[in-house]
Amino acid sequence: MSDTTLSTLTxxxxxxxxxxxxxxxxxxxxxxxxxxxMAPAGASRGTREAIDLxxxxxxxxxxxxxxxxxxxxxxxxxxxxxxxASQQADIDSRLIALDATPYKSSLGxxxxxxxxxxxxxxxxxxxxxxxxxxxxxxxGQTPTLPLPEIQIFGGGAHAGRRVDVQDFMVxxxxxxxxxxxxxxxxxxxxxxxxxxxxKSGNVGxxxxxxxxxxxxxxxxxxxxxxxxxxxxxxxxxxRVVISLDIAASEFGSKGRYRLALEDRELDRDEMISxxxxxxxxxxxxxxxxxLAEDDPEGVIAFTREYGDRVQxxxxxxxxxxxxxxxxxxxxxxxxxxxxxxxxxxxxxESLACLAAAREHGYRGIVSARSGETEDVTICHxxxxxxxxxxxxxxxxxxxxxxxxxxxxxxxxxxxxDAYVGGKPLQNTWWARQQKENxx
Ligand code: PGA
Ligand code: ZN
Numbered sequence: 001m002s003d004t005t006l007s008t009l010t011x012x013x014x015x016x017x018x019x020x021x022x023x024x025x026x027x028x029x030x031x032x033x034x035x036x037x038m039a040p041a042g043a044s045r046g047t048r049e050a051i052d053l054x055x056x057x058x059x060x061x062x063x064x065x066x067x068x069x070x071x072x073x074x075x076x077x078x079x080x081x082x083x084x085a086s087q088q089a090d091i092d093s094r095l096i097a098l099d100a101t102p103y104k105s106s107l108g109x110x111x112x113x114x115x116x117x118x119x120x121x122x123x124x125x126x127x128x129x130x131x132x133x134x135x136x137x138x139x140g141q142t143p144t145l146p147l148p149e150i151q152i153f154g155g156g157a158h159a160g161r162r163v164d165v166q167d168f169m170v171x172x173x174x175x176x177x178x179x180x181x182x183x184x185x186x187x188x189x190x191x192x193x194x195x196x197x198x199k200s201g202n203v204g205x206x207x208x209x210x211x212x213x214x215x216x217x218x219x220x221x222x223x224x225x226x227x228x229x230x231x232x233x234x235x236x237x238x239r240v241v242i243s244l245d246i247a248a249s250e251f252g253s254k255g256r257y258r259l260a261l262e263d264r265e266l267d268r269d270e271m272i273s274x275x276x277x278x279x280x281x282x283x284x285x286x287x288x289x290x291l292a293e294d295d296p297e298g299v300i301a302f303t304r305e306y307g308d309r310v311q312x313x314x315x316x317x318x319x320x321x322x323x324x325x326x327x328x329x330x331x332x333x334x335x336x337x338x339x340x341x342x343x344x345x346x347x348x349e350s351l352a353c354l355a356a357a358r359e360h361g362y363r364g365i366v367s368a369r370s371g372e373t374e375d376v377t378i379c380h381x382x383x384x385x386x387x388x389x390x391x392x393x394x395x396x397x398x399x400x401x402x403x404x405x406x407x408x409x410x411x412x413x414x415x416x417d418a419y420v421g422g423k424p425l426q427n428t429w430w431a432r433q434q435k436e437n438x439x
Contacts, residue, residue: 002126004086005030009115011072013065016041016371017399018207021065025072025114027122029085035121039110040342041371043207044157044166044247046293046316048324050345053108068108076107076115086123088138092116092348104345116346117377131377132410135384139351145178145411145419146382146390147171148404149243149286149365150185152192152228153213153221154206154394156247158370163213164259167245168221169391170229171285173422173430174239178411182395182404184232184240189395191231195224207370208393209400217262222282237283241430245288246275249316252292268298272305279306285430288313288338299333309429311336313365320344322356329360335427336363339387341378354385363424368392372399376406383410388424 008028016022016038024038041052053071055064079098080091095115099107124134136143149169156166170188172181189211196203196211204212215221222242229236236242248271251258255268266274268291275290287306291298293316303312314334318324320343328334337357341350354364366382368391382390392403411419425431 001031003030004084004123004126006081006083006085006119009072009077009080009118011069011111011114013069014038014373016373017397018371020063020371021060022371022373023065023068023072023110023114025118027085027118029122029126031126033122033126035118035123035125037114037117037121037377038373038375039114040369040373040375041110042340042342042369043371044250044316046249046319046343048103048321049319049343050104050109050112052110053105065110068111071107071111072115076111085119086126088120088123089348091119092346095346109342109345112345113342116348117341120347121377130410130413131380132383135380139385141384141386143383143414143418144386144388145407145414146366146388147173147420147422147424148178148181149389149391151208151210151394152189152225154208154210155213155221156250158207159213161260163215163218163221163261164251165218165221165244166247166250167288168210168225169243169245170225171241171243171425172239173241173285173425175421178407178419184234185395187232188228188240192225192228195228205394205396209397210394215261218259219278222278226282237430237433241283241285241425243286244284245315246290247316248289249292249294253294255295255298257292268295268301272298272302275302276306279310284310285425285428286311286313289315289317293317296331296333300331303333303335307335308427311363311425311428313338315367320350320353322349322352325353325356325360325362329362334362336365338391339364339366340369341381342369350381351385354387363388365389365391368400368403374399374402376402379403379406379410383407383414388420
């Protein structure tokens, strides 16, 4: 008999892909079901996202999480044990009330997100369902396998700021299956690596597994990416398109943008023109955080100008916050939102953000962080919520591959035609071009 009463919650310190401590939580239910989850950690963080509780001091660079672990083992366990774990909204609202700060700085976003996800896992286990199925049932969505966004070159805060732009990625909206996306992307990754080796002799990778960027300008990275796509026999813009995360808050503020690599500073209009020229000259179908989070004027102007051609994603700009999505929709800023569970701090708030996005016709992209673990909860969220897109970094390093490989397993469980293909890009130039080509 299933009994979803939460009987124990325990946390331990584990380690993430950057070798930093993070929080893992295990939840046990009265019927013996168990769930486990780990908190990821960002490096290029929005100022309005949930704050990870770190111990500070000189040990481990101040990054230890003993206080967050102890918050789970004492305060959170005391508050939540005995409750019905299947009532995710109730569990999450109690976490929020117990924390009682705007950015989860008291309990810690890391303590809260690991707890919220562990409880979700335990309930799915109790019901004997795969997590994606449980999430689909909770949200009333039809599960689908998302279109991946995969990093080829890292940059920004994930690569010692060796280039200003943070992610140079590809999407393969023209592939027939999830598996084919990975195969095409792996070939592109190889070609890009061969080009980097030829150029600089030795090659390395950035935090999310993309090649270390040795370029003289941001645009050289774009050009190299186009060449790498061509090397594989693909015509850029047909099956394969480019996606960028500018992460502009990392180098821009108050309408001024400092491109360190190119030793120049742009004002808002110049930054918009630069990105516009890239959109004209390269097969870019998606751009994340094109302007800084403190530059709504810029984001609105950019969306007005290019929102009918490319997907414009708010990450630092919207921080997985439903209220900010409503506000952005009122103002005409962005047309898509990145969903990072640890930005919001709980499963329920992430679900609310995606619901807000849907209300306004905004697309949703479930995303990992640059600091990750083998935790694959987000794959199940992307599938169960029918989010449409998934971004987890590159196609190397096991904290990334754990996610892509989990999607392949889910693909087999789902069977048939659950893969969304190029549909999430339907309002972009890519889809219009596809249509013309088939007419
Ligand atoms: P972060 O970067 O996890 O370091 O914040 C990921 C992103 O900006 O999308
Ligand atoms: Zn981002």
